[in-house]
Amino acid sequence: MKLYITGGGTGGHVTPGLAIARYFEKKQPQTTVRFAGSARGIENKLVPREGYPLDTIEIIGMSRSMSPKGILHNLKAAKLAVSAVSKAKKLLKQAKPDCVIGCGGYASFAVVRAAQQLGIPTVLLEVNALPGKVTQMLAKDADRVLVCFEQAKELLGGGDKIILTGAPVRGEILAADRAKAREKFGLTDDDQLVVSFWGSMGAKYMNEHMAGELALECKNGVSYHHVHATGAAAREWLPRMAKEQGADFDAHPNIEVTEYIYDMADRMAAADLIVCRAGAATLGELCMLGRPALLVPSPYVAENHQEKNARALEKEGGCRVLLEKDANPQVLYDEIQNLLSDRDRLHRMGRDATKLAAHDASEKIYQEILWAIENHGKK
Template sequence: MNFVLAAGGTGGHMIPAHALAAELKKRGHGVLLITDQRGARFPGLFEGVPVHILPAGRLGGGPLGWLRAGRSVLAGRREARMLYRDHRPDAVIGFGGYPAVPSLLAATAMRIPTVLHEQNAVLGRANRFLAGDAVAIGTAYTQVERLKKRLEDKVILVGNPVRDEIARLGEQPFPAFDEYAPFKILVTGGSQGATVLSKVVPEGLGMLDPSLRHRLQVVQQCRPNDIDEVRGRYALLGIPAELMTYIEDMPSKIAEAHLVIARSGASTVAELTAAGRPAILIPYPSATDDHQTANARDITQAGGARTIIEEQFTPDVLARQIEVMAKDPQALANAAARSLSVGRPHAAEDLADLMERVGGGLSPIEVGPSLTPRVKATAPTGGVPA
């Protein structure tokens, strides 16, 4: 079969799309990616996959901004229709983000079946707009906010696809950790970094009990404007730290980590739970519909993470939370097991199964029952040749 994957240009959309593309290619299917300029520049993703960049508007800027966005979406829709006439896909899947909208609208107009994948625990704006025409909606969480009740028969719980290298980490033992071993911490703010982590984390690590602080080994992602200051702060504290603006080899960094301090973006949470890594999560307070707080709910309730809202995220609070989790080596191992208990490492395979069924012409009623159990919606809160 031939499939088109349409994704907005952030890591939260691109990483699960990449994982699905790899699984579909492994099965011998043709795959094409439609994204924007940002998505096309992501390093290390979609090697060997044709990439098509479409114009896509973004709402904002008042009536003039809406008009420009509408014109851009219509232009992208025309381009997508021409693309589909040359290489008609069996199905098109959207991973959210405004750049996915023209591709899905074109598919619907040409009676090509569409699937949506929602990575977050709150249905995103683009997916809410497109959900009525979709054959199926694959979700990553058992509860999804902003999902209308009338759509629940389309919803199938598949999880959030992660790269094979990360999915396999959950099959390996948690890194050895006792009162003498190095204490390895990974700090990441998602694909764009997070300044608040650069400000708070070094100070918090410096306040740890000496039994932990003297064993620290830190890997931290920083924004380019923050990296020199953070490097200087770690040097003054005498804490070994490897700093970078983008973590390209995330699987190896997660594999080595005993604890992860991070934002609770969808891909981050999916990778932590697939690998079985305990975490301290600081949801991004400006995320649309506060979806990062919702993303952190399952892993936190399971005991695999502690969530700290940003206004309470101080060096002292961070230090105390780390000590609670790490002063007893068994407690950290237990948190790792609880993180793993809510992971879905086979999400890429399950989503590929769904795409094959939809591409094979199954109706919405036929698609769902033979796959994973359906999600119950919650009330709103607020082709390409191989």
Template sequence: MEVKKANDRGIKIMMGAGGTSGHINPAITIADYAKTKNKDTKIIFCGLRDSLEEEIVRRSGYEFKYLRARVLPNNNRKKIRWIMENTSGIRQCMKYIKDFRPDIIVSTGSYVGSPLVFAGLLKKIPVLLHEQNALPGRSNRLFGHRCDAVCISFEESRQYFKAKTNTVLTGNPIASVFFTASKPESREKIGFDQSVFHIVMMGGSLGANTLNEAVMGLVDSGKWLQLLDAYPNLNLTISTGMRRGAEICQNLSQAPHINAHEYIFDGASWMASADIFIGRSGAVTCSEIAALGMPAILVPYPYASDNHQYYNARVLADIGAAVICDDANFTPEYLHDVIKKLINDKESLVEMGRQAKSKGLPGATAEIYETLMKVIDDDHKKKEK
């Protein structure tokens, strides 16, 4: 797809992103890419005051505008407050649109972007949505068919949008290193021997208590030592998260062949060095697994909105690329048994990795940007008629 007209000049983009880093970071990646394509491009983000999105956006060097928004409550008595908050947010966004005059509005989902999308539709500004999860969020499902384009990360998402919705399969915008990193080079980089059977566990920046407890239980019960007796080259690396990281790292510090870190900053190298990945199934994590071609044990976060982590994991499990374990069943005993089973079945691990790789979508950010530019050019052509 070659679209040049809109990019001959700097464009103006208003972005709505918030709630979690899974919504915010893809928006930052898209914004950064747009700036590399044309330094005159102007971008404004909208989100909640004193929020995670404000912190990440400001650190990334972008202008940030406050809006009011509230998630749709299950309690009817709270819906009046929801209507008032979001109506106020829509009015704020309409003023921002009037002042900034954007060429396009981009939302990466969550309730935080809803007032901006609604205001854009009222003002007849082109709107592009990006959906990270296999099961689209309520906001994107609500607005999808009214918008100019919806970029999806998994083919499985298409069925949740109305037939007339302009859905474009792009993938999640993730770092290109996940497509190029190799196991030998990654092991050399982090100082691991090539003969080690390496398990990497990650529970996100705050950690996953279930994963941490399973590893500590594995050690405390003596089952880890049993595994090491049978498989002396076994090694486990766990990113505990910052919430109880220091305490957990201290508890695991004496366990042989276990490397516990509060946070792993070079996630690509550590994941690429693994024979098996164990972790939550956020949209970006699943996309990284696919890019790497990594066999995975996925433990969906049970309290995620609409249980979307389960549906992300399902995409990989359905093609044999991953095994799903419910959070409640991820015990030290389960961890012991699944390690023992997979370490003895190298052929299955190779096939899981091959199937995972088949879901990898390189060039997602560029494809999203090209879709964005096409929407802008199509809008300009309509206005010229």
């Protein structure tokens, strides 16, 4: 089996593809996988780190602005899209995949479109509640469109080829054990752990407010444990900013600031509360682990899809949603205190989050990809 997986720009369009690759290798050890993405996206870090080859294609997303600058940007984007499809065809002719899997993001457009024009089976995975523009443009000619929310299925018009599978989850998340994870970090039944992060690259605005929130925790001498991942961009200035606002991390070892949480599966499993963005891949992991969350959706993503993701989980009772415009240091601090003070509520939130967990998502996706390969071109 030869798979060609494409998607990128953000981790939410890369980690599902990695999960699919690992699951296929588990089911069919002879499977070979190549990835394709943008030269600028986070896939350039995540994919090679997992040991897969990555082909890069120069392509940029479209601007929604109708200003002269936006129009010039879109002219460049259209020109690059044409050349990117041409390059993608050459890459696909060399790779000869049995199927091309598009996981979203503008980086995936050229490869999936090229595969469709070459007659190669294509499967789209849409992880967000609101389908992205790339999915909308490519869905008509795809063999299968796999979605993670019922809302997405409805917005794409339904039909037999649009299948609700749920999002694939990394193997380490599936294997995580809460009791063992808490023992690993030396946490007793009475201890509480908050884990917070804004993504692998961080988010400047939210990290600025988190610096103030951490300072409040230090000044108020909170008893719970808090681990915050700054991301690469804020690794130096966030601790400094927090100290300028009164944080003394040496005097409060229960409050930890780190660039990246490498044992994220165990940290999340051990956590009593997770504070983070609302990307679909992250939500899938929260639901699988049954962890309560305070979600601050990014307002900078296409069509505000993170808030729609978060609201879907909030509707089930699995999270509390705080909009970024309201998320100043004091509000963040107060929200965390209020949630931690009600252990019964946290337990209910974690239980309710599991309602959206797709325990068999990887197997469903696997079977649908096999179906697409076997039935491609058949009426």
